[in-house]
Amino acid sequence: MEWDKDAEQAVGTVPFFVRTRVKKRVETEARQAGAARITMEHVTACKQRSLHHQENEVQGFTVESCFGQSGCPNRIDTGENLSKRLESLLRAHNLKEFMQGRVSDPLKLHHEFRVTLADCPNGCSRPQIVDIGLISAALPARSDSPCSECGACLDACREKGITLAEPEPGPQFDWRRCLACGQCARVCPTGAIAQGLSGYRILLGGKLGRHPQLGRELSGIFSAETTLAIIDACLAHFKAENRHGERFGEVLNRTGLDFLAAYAHRSA
């Protein structure tokens, strides 16, 4: 649906974690009213309705993704459609009903449990400042194919995480620098660098607000199955330890991460 420029700009100021939902809502309401184009009046009317009936908008959780699937060249394709599985998992935890039992006032959007997926370490969807942030990751691996010493991987690696070894030609990786972005394997013309272990990095307990904090990263790269198992454990912990509707990060500040000991320093 086409948008007037001022209407589009107004929605652009809405916080990113609810922007997609707000846009969809404005379009649905405008369509129901028979409009063929979104104007500023549609945005204002929708805003008024949302402000006064915010509890009806709350579904208890949000799952956001970056725009990687729209053709971003940086996207790491893990071969999984994790967003759908995340939504099913979060829905099964009935977080809206749970929070209603912990909060005395009507629920607001900031009570929602937020999960964000970024398809590369650039993190456009800001996985560092939500309850659970996921970052797609792909480690490079040396293959048996010869290295031509073309230097393409050195140029591609923004972390300066690769050197070409002497006297044997071939890439060496500095794992303290590597962010598992997958770019070196992508540009290597001979296949000397292949894609190794792929999956997700996991950040827990990030938030904004009065006392902002970045999510703490679990050590490792986890498969889709393990990632979902960890998130399931996190949601159970959140519900068991939440006293009065605080964010996941505040719960973790009190309890620590011992409940995830089975996953510590584990990969895949």
Ligand code: SF4
């Ligand atoms: S996080 Fe990475 S893959 Fe996603 S939109 Fe940003 S640059 Fe592209």
Ligand code: SF4
């Ligand atoms: S995966 Fe990315 S960060 Fe790691 S060595 Fe390759 S280009 Fe550098």
Ligand code: SF4
């Ligand atoms: S590892 Fe690949 S990209 Fe890097 S120098 Fe060798 S052939 Fe070129």
